[in-house]
Amino acid sequence: MLTNIRIVLVQTYHPGNIGASARAMKTMGLTDLVLVSPRCFPDSEASRLAAGAEDVVDGARVVQTLEEAVSDCVQVVGASARLRSLPLPHFDEPEAMAQELVAHAATDPVALVFGRERFGLTNDEIRCCSHQVSIPANPDYGILNLSQAVQVLAYETFKAWRQRPDSQYRQPRPAEERQPTREQLTHFHEHLGRVMQASGFLTQPHARTEVQLQALFARARPSRKEISLLRGLLRSLEESVKDD
């Protein structure tokens, strides 16, 4: 599915942006890069900024026109910072765009197209697109660097893919800590209550304070190890209080 998603960069001026875009793509599982008439390519700046994504740069296809780059695609989304007067269907939210793009990519090639750093896409190039998307930004300063725009839209694309049941993406998680039983928690709270009384903080069982503390620890969800640690602390406090 992600292999069906193509990133197309049109007439990129700075080769560094090509490298940084390749890196952005690869961190989000995308590898199909096509360059339309790049100004300077291949270039050492592209390789340098690519960091560990040089394979994406090296595998990039170079073509002369946007038409060649997307002719086999069933959906072509032009990323544009500026609203156009052409009434192409427009996604206000990259999230919505990504969900549709990934859905189509299940069966056919699709493309996300980015224009020149300064000038974006021409009207003719917009005509090669089926949709437009913009990244909602600061109204006073809303033009993202090209590779940053690639990163954001690639991020939303990867997110849309992850959230599909058929992607089978597994969130890496550290090994779960074991949780204490209700009985262990009760013993802990009783112990805490005894120490609060022994220290003179409470002169008698005080339901409200104890309930508040139970709520606090319920939110904290201490693991068994942590309860153990706290009970060790409570025992030391009990000893010190007795010695006074």
Next chain:
Amino acid sequence: MLTNIRIVLVQTYHPGNIGASARAMKTMGLTDLVLVSPRCFPDSEASRLAAGAEDVVDGARVVQTLEEAVSDCVQVVGASARLRSLPLPHFDEPEAMAQELVAHAATDPVALVFGRERFGLTNDEIRCCSHQVSIPANPDYGILNLSQAVQVLAYETFKAWRQRPDSQYRQPRPAEERQPTREQLTHFHEHLGRVMQASGFLTQPHARTEVQLQALFARARPSRKEISLLRGLLRSLEESVKDD
């Protein structure tokens, strides 16, 4: 609200990353930048990569320790590419992190902390944090460039803010095209039906074909101007068909 959200960069190695991060911040409405012991700052690379966000770079506060940078904050989220063994509350999804961060920022300063390019944050620095967040990425290549990570988390932060009813963010939209009335649409479809028959495509009214075309145009939602254009085309076709 957005002014309460601080971006903290710890011991950044490449000044270019400071500039690119400042630009990423500003596109997403964030301006409070704090640098903890940057290796090279001020630096022309930082200004160059900042593009139109030099004001954010120039206004950056420089401190010696992370503690100084965040002491007044009520929530401090450490951005970490690597899962830590320290059981700090962890956000799997930047989206969820951003919603909480923005909610707290309504009343108090909060911070998003980014570590060194190669080494991230130290365990002592993680201890200055209340939460961790990671950006879900390609398991085979998941380390985003520092300024790209800033862009993605700033983007989610701005999105969380926009989506709050109290932000009063207005999506810029081109002027709405007027929609045709049901009657105008009916006349269009009748006209289309006549042309299909006149051309020999249909030998008689064909409910299924007509219903399919009505569904297509219902999805396309032609504006009044577009219906007008189509009817002009249909009239020309009618004329040509008659002349045959």
